[in-house]
Amino acid sequence: MQPQTHFALFDEGSKKEIRRAILKAVAIPGYQVPFASREMPIARGWGTGGLQITLSIIGKQDVLKVIDQGADESVNAVNIKKLVHKTTGVATTIETSEATIIQSRHRIPEVPLTEKQIMVLQVPIPEPLRWVEPSEYKTKKLHAENDYSGAWLLLFEQIMKYGKTATNADHPVLVHDRYVMAPSPIPRFDNAKMHQSDSLILLGAGREKKIYAVPPYTNVTSLAFEDHPFEVESFDGKHCHLCHATNVFMDELVNQETGEAYYQCNDTSYCLANLNEQGREVEVEVEHAR
Incomplete structure (x- = not known):
C-alpha cells in the first residue's frame, strides 16, 4: 500500500x-x-x-x-x-x-x-x-x-x-x-x-x-525623491508584435535573421487571450521563461 x-x-x-x-x-x-x-x-x-x-x-x-x-x-x-x-x-x-x-x-x-x-x-x-x-x-x-x-x-x-x-x-x-x-x-x-x-x-x-x-x-x-520621481519601464510607441497590445510590460526580442528588435507581451496568457478575441491562432514564444 x-x-x-x-x-x-x-x-x-x-x-x-x-x-x-x-x-x-x-x-x-x-x-x-x-x-x-x-x-x-x-x-x-x-x-x-x-x-x-x-x-x-x-x-x-x-x-x-x-x-x-x-x-x-x-x-x-x-x-x-x-x-x-x-x-x-x-x-x-x-x-x-x-x-x-x-x-x-x-x-x-x-x-x-x-x-x-x-x-x-x-x-x-x-x-x-x-x-x-x-x-x-x-x-x-x-x-x-x-x-x-x-x-x-x-x-x-x-x-x-x-x-x-x-x-x-x-x-x-x-x-x-x-x-x-x-x-x-x-x-x-x-x-x-x-x-x-x-x-x-x-x-x-x-x-x-x-x-x-x-x-x-x-x-x-x-520610494522616490521629489526631484527624481519614480519612473517605470517605458514602452511608449511599442506594441506586441502578436496581439498588438500597448501599455503592458513587454519583452524585447531579436529577429535572428535580420537582427531587428521587436516586442512581445511578457504575460503570455494575456497575449493568448487577446489573440483568441481577435480570432487568431499564433504560437507565443516564451523567451523569458526559465
Missing part, C-alpha cells in the same frame, strides 16, 4: 502555523513575520515560500494559476502547478480571471485582480535593507525605529552614479505609510498594481523564513 498523503501535502498543524503567520502579516501590512519554513520536495530558491503559502490556504474549490516571469509554460511554473494539483486535485488554469489563487515569480498579471482572488508572490530576499545592513538583528531594529535612511541612501547613490535610480526590479515600497517592503523582484512596472489592489497579496520567502502581506485597499508607494 502507498502511504496516504495529506491534502495539500502538509499536515494540519503545519498549515495552521503558516496561516497564523499569514494572519499576522495581514494585520500588520508590510511587516515580515518569521515562520517555521518546511522542507519541500523542491529546492529552496525555487519558490518554496510562495508554495508553502499556497498549500496552506488552498481549498478543494479553488482554481490555481502559476506563472514564472509572465509565462505559464516555464519549467518552474509547470512543476509547481503539478505538485499542487497532485496533492489537492484542484483545478488549474492559465486564465487570470478564472483563478482564485495566483502564484507568481517576478510578475503580477496584466489583468486587474479582484477581491475574490489571492496573489501569492515568491520572494528570494524579503529584507529591503539587506543591501546596506547584513545583520538581521540590526535590520529588525531599524524597522522598529522606522529608520529607513539606508534605503534612501542606496537610491541616492544610484542617482549620483547613474543620474537615476537603477533598481530594474524589486524597487522598495512604503506600505500603509509605515513599513518599507521588498515587493519581490517584480519589475517597476508592476509596483503600482499593489497600490489599493482589490486582491490580497501574500509574499513568502522560504529560504529566509519570512511571510508578509499587502491587504486589499492598502496604500503602497514606491
Whole structure:
C-alpha cells in the first residue's frame, strides 16, 4: 500500500502555523513575520515560500494559476502547478480571471485582480535593507525605529552614479505609510498594481523564513525623491508584435535573421487571450521563461 498523503501535502498543524503567520502579516501590512519554513520536495530558491503559502490556504474549490516571469509554460511554473494539483486535485488554469489563487515569480498579471482572488508572490530576499545592513538583528531594529535612511541612501547613490535610480526590479515600497517592503523582484512596472489592489497579496520567502502581506485597499508607494520621481519601464510607441497590445510590460526580442528588435507581451496568457478575441491562432514564444 502507498502511504496516504495529506491534502495539500502538509499536515494540519503545519498549515495552521503558516496561516497564523499569514494572519499576522495581514494585520500588520508590510511587516515580515518569521515562520517555521518546511522542507519541500523542491529546492529552496525555487519558490518554496510562495508554495508553502499556497498549500496552506488552498481549498478543494479553488482554481490555481502559476506563472514564472509572465509565462505559464516555464519549467518552474509547470512543476509547481503539478505538485499542487497532485496533492489537492484542484483545478488549474492559465486564465487570470478564472483563478482564485495566483502564484507568481517576478510578475503580477496584466489583468486587474479582484477581491475574490489571492496573489501569492515568491520572494528570494524579503529584507529591503539587506543591501546596506547584513545583520538581521540590526535590520529588525531599524524597522522598529522606522529608520529607513539606508534605503534612501542606496537610491541616492544610484542617482549620483547613474543620474537615476537603477533598481530594474524589486524597487522598495512604503506600505500603509509605515513599513518599507521588498515587493519581490517584480519589475517597476508592476509596483503600482499593489497600490489599493482589490486582491490580497501574500509574499513568502522560504529560504529566509519570512511571510508578509499587502491587504486589499492598502496604500503602497514606491520610494522616490521629489526631484527624481519614480519612473517605470517605458514602452511608449511599442506594441506586441502578436496581439498588438500597448501599455503592458513587454519583452524585447531579436529577429535572428535580420537582427531587428521587436516586442512581445511578457504575460503570455494575456497575449493568448487577446489573440483568441481577435480570432487568431499564433504560437507565443516564451523567451523569458526559465
